Amino acid sequence: MKIAVIGGGSTYTPELVDGFARLQTVLPVDELVLMDPAGERLEPVSALAGRIFAAQGHPGRVTATSDLAAAVDGADAVLLQLRVGGQAARHQDETWPLECGCVGQETTGAGGLAKALRTVPVVRSIAEEVRRRSPEAWIVDFTNPVGIVTRSLLQEGHRAVGLCNVAIGLQRTFAQLLGVPADGVRLDHVGLNHLTWERGVRLADGTEALPRLLEEHGAALAERLELPLDAIRLVGAVPSYYLRYYYAHDEVVEELRHSPSRAETVAAMERELLEMYADPGLTEKPALLEKRGGAYYSEAAVALVRSLLLDGGDEQVVNARNDGTLPFLPDDAVVEVQAVVDAKGAHPSPLTSPLDPLMAGLVAHVTAYEDLALQAAVHGGRERVERALLAHPLVGQYALAQQLTDRLLAANGAHLPWARA
Structure with missing residues (x-):
């Protein structure tokens, strides 16, 4: 192999x-x-x-x-x-x-x-x-x-x-907090890449452990996600830490302005x-590598490659074609959900329940942006970049989309031949 x-x-x-x-x-x-x-x-x-x-x-x-x-x-x-x-x-x-x-x-x-x-x-x-x-x-x-x-x-x-390591990272965190083996925790993980929620945490015996997690470890989870516990309870699910860019955007901007870039x-x-x-x-x-990011990437990668090459047929959280999993999205959208992975690919598992409108609205909005972003990436053109930015829920204003487009093209001319034409 x-x-x-x-x-x-x-x-x-x-x-x-x-x-x-x-x-x-x-x-x-x-x-x-x-x-x-x-x-x-x-x-x-x-x-x-x-x-x-x-x-x-x-x-x-x-x-x-x-x-x-x-x-x-x-x-x-x-x-x-x-x-x-x-x-x-x-x-x-x-x-x-x-x-x-x-x-x-x-x-x-x-x-x-x-x-x-x-x-x-x-x-x-x-x-x-x-x-x-x-x-x-x-x-x-x-x-x-x-x-x-x-x-x-x-x-x-x-x-x-x-493949993303957010889900496996949360699975390991939940397992540690609950004192159970990691493979004894199944997530009800749903959304788009870097825009996901854990709607449930099911243990091997069928017990739903999310209420217990929020009751006994809510403060620790809130600190990890840098979000108020009240916000997590309001959503009714544990969001990935990337949701902080949406739920606390202005606060994050102020923090970033006064700190070195992650890069x-x-x-x-x-x-x-x-x-x-x-x-x-x-x-x-x-040990320093743990601070670099990508924790548990190896376990997730090995599990995924094994199931694809050896016809595993087990369930993993991956990014795969929607094909009706979230019925309000196009079939060719890519969603991040639990899926059965075998030699034919990744097949999203049916959702346990429809997505809450609080989540569905944001997912639909970002999916529309991703569609426009992909058009811009494949075909180029300033107008396509502006349209994608205008569609993004963190932008959404025409003058702002224009300003961002100017800066994007100025910073990336070396990598975008069409922008130099």
Whole structure:
């Protein structure tokens, strides 16, 4: 079995490699190929990956390349974890929206649109190479914005599933608070990528534990999400932390204006991690990596790849084609829900109940934005960018959409050929 990781020079990668090494009996991998055009990152990351495999007795081999065609040729699964423009572009995404009084974030709002515009064309090109070299390979997208990127891949007929670590992170948190094994917790997880709610927390014996969680651990959850407990109770579900950008937008903007960007923090952390990775005595992922983000990504990725390649038939939270799951959305929208995953793909499970209007309204609104964002990413054009921004619930004003478009295009000209024409 050959697994290719595009963006393999990411400092995230040792987390993923650790999962493949620890769970080798679950998913036997003969070759793990790390592909990245940035050799100065790929070299230390791939060397550490090889040492992790060796230290944990994994019989497979780790290879590294900057050649996309070689990486995906004959692959059974291709994992996408790339960042077009690197942390420098992310820093821009997190700063120029603040100049207009809007949240600066890499996947939400105007910054998220900028990332989509840079990313979708690159991912589509990669996917075409996968189709040429390994037409039966599954593409697992961890590249943000996951919902928009995955929808783009599915619209082009690629065998693709989107993956995010928010659900597994909350599952582990809930299990720890309740004192039960993680696999004994099933989430009623519903929404769009980075716009989800946990409407239920079902234990192995069938008990619904959400009321208990809110009663006994509500304050701790509220602190983790940086939202008032009253707000969580009002919603009637545990929102993902990305909902804070909607429920407390102005408060978040003020915070961001007076703090370093996340990109600056991550860039400094990455420099330190790469120095660690270059140490030939390091044979495991360092503790600092936990602060980088992507917690439990490895477990989620291994579980998803295993079910796709080995016809698992188990239920996981993924990003998949809607196909009536949320009946008020188009069938080709991509939703983030529980789904049965097997060799034919991800099949969303029926919802336990209709979505509350408080959630459904926002989901429909953001889905409309995502549709317009994808059109802008594929076809380009200032007007398409303005329309997408005007449709976004965090923008919604014509003059503001114009200002944001000016700043977006100015910051991203190097990555958008049509904007330079």
